[in-house]
Amino acid sequence: MKQKILILGAGFAGMWAALSAARLAAMHERSDIEIVVLAPQPELRVRPRFYEEKVETLVSPLLPLFEATGVKFVQGEAQRIDAEGQCVWYRNAKNESTPEHYDRLVLATGSHLRRDLVKGAAKHAFDLDQLESALRLEQHISQLGEQPETGARNTVIVCGGGFTGIEVATELPHRLRQILGEGSTPRVIVIERGNVIGGRWSEELREVIREASDELGVEWRLGAEIAEVNGQGIVLADGEVIESNTVIWTVGVQANELTQQISAERDAQGRLHVNEFLQVPGYDAIFATGDVARAATDDKGNVALMTCQHAIMLGRFVGHNAAASLLGVEPLTYRQVNYVTCLDLGGWGAVYTEGWEQEVKLTRAEAKKLKLSITSELIYPPKADRKIAFETADPLAAFV
Ligand SMILES: Cc1cc2nc3c(=O)[nH]c(=O)nc-3n(C[C@H](O)[C@H](O)[C@H](O)COP(=O)(O)OP(=O)(O)OC[C@H]3O[C@@H](n4cnc5c(N)ncnc54)[C@H](O)[C@@H]3O)c2cc1C
Secondary structure (H helix, E strand, O other), X not given: OOEEEEEEOOOHHHHHHHHHHHHHHHHOOOOOXXXXXXXXXOEEEOHHHOOOOOHHHOEEEOHHHHHHHOOEEEEEEEEEEEOOOOEEEEEEOOOOEEEEEOOEEEEOXXXXXXXXXXXXXHHHOEOOOOHHHHHHHHHHHHOHHHOOOOHHHHEEEEEOOOHHHHHHHHHHHHHHHHHHOOOOOOEEEEEEOOOOOOOOOOHHHHHHHHHXXXXXXXXXXXXXXXXXXXXXXXXXXXXXXXXXXXXXXXXXXXXXXXXXXXXXXXXXXXXXXXXXXXXXXXXXXXXXXXXXXXXXXOOOOOEOOOOHHHHHHHHHHHHHHHHHHHHOOOOOOOOOOOOEXXXXXXXXXXXXXXXXXXXXXXXXXXXXXXXXXXXXHHOOOOOOOHHHHHHHHOOOOOOO
């Protein structure tokens, strides 16, 4: 009888988990191990690029790749995990509730932005978190030129000065000038609760962001707490109102809610604590990966971040280990000691750092070139070719 590895999610972690599991099963010539990916769409949505233009193009089809590697795709949305019965109930394409049995379950359902943190944000703010919401924002921005010229039309407020907030804020001055006309005076304001830019990052990196923001004319309101988002713009905790037709929410990423159905330890972002093999303690048949997993990357106390960089590698390890546990071979300890950041800074360029101390290695055009190669090549799925896919899915190979 076939044994099944069921992977929930076709994002960076889920896709690589499927390829890596298929690779190990093929290496052991075990065609009786079935690898199934269950997700709403058979495509990889390239979330790190959602601050760019032409959002609808930022998807990569997965069916040819899955076909080439013997991975089965099931379209649907998982709703209930029955850990005891080793079964997942999902809504299929016809909206029917359907069971899917598993021998090993890999939870790879990613994360989403919390829009309920401030009054009015869910109703009035835009975001870049998912394809649909990023499309809505792009469409809104592209139509700003048709609105009557007011300060509110010309002002974009970015709520939160984290990586996503910075990438969209620095991208916007150029785009707004194109839309509003060269003589226009667009304002982009980042509202940040902390008293310094990027309080948790290295001084070197913060300095680069400061310089780029100054040059691009991106304004920072530091130590500012947003109390409300409404139809006029935002209200700060001290009562100040900033009028804007475009408020972009970027704060508060949370692991997918399916994590709550597994009674195990979770961190503040809702991620499941996993052991070195990416298994959820207490559940031999359940693994977690990507944005839903809190995994140690080394022995120094560093933990994987909710990044594509970590999701890709976590996916390769988890697929390998889920298959290894069915094959009865030794699992691999997840390790990812190298950590880099490459932050897009719009028309200024980009910044590239290495290590957890974020030592700046490249800036401006040089870093931008690297950023483009990462986001438009490196993080995309491999070619739909079995040999190439399996080579790149090897967790111990030196890719990304
Ligand atoms: C605007 C933005 C910019 C970013 N920039 C960067 C960056 O510069 N660098 C970087 O490294 N990272 C960046 N990230 C983070 C990165 O995109 C995530 O860390 C990464 O996508 C996580 O991969 P994942 O596979 O865990 O989840 P995802 O890529 O979110 O994939 C989740 C998958 O699960 C599926 N799914 C969800 N719910 C269900 C369900 N109930 N049943 C079945 N399937 C389900 C989804 O459809 C999807 O296929 C950015 C994210 C955003 C939003």
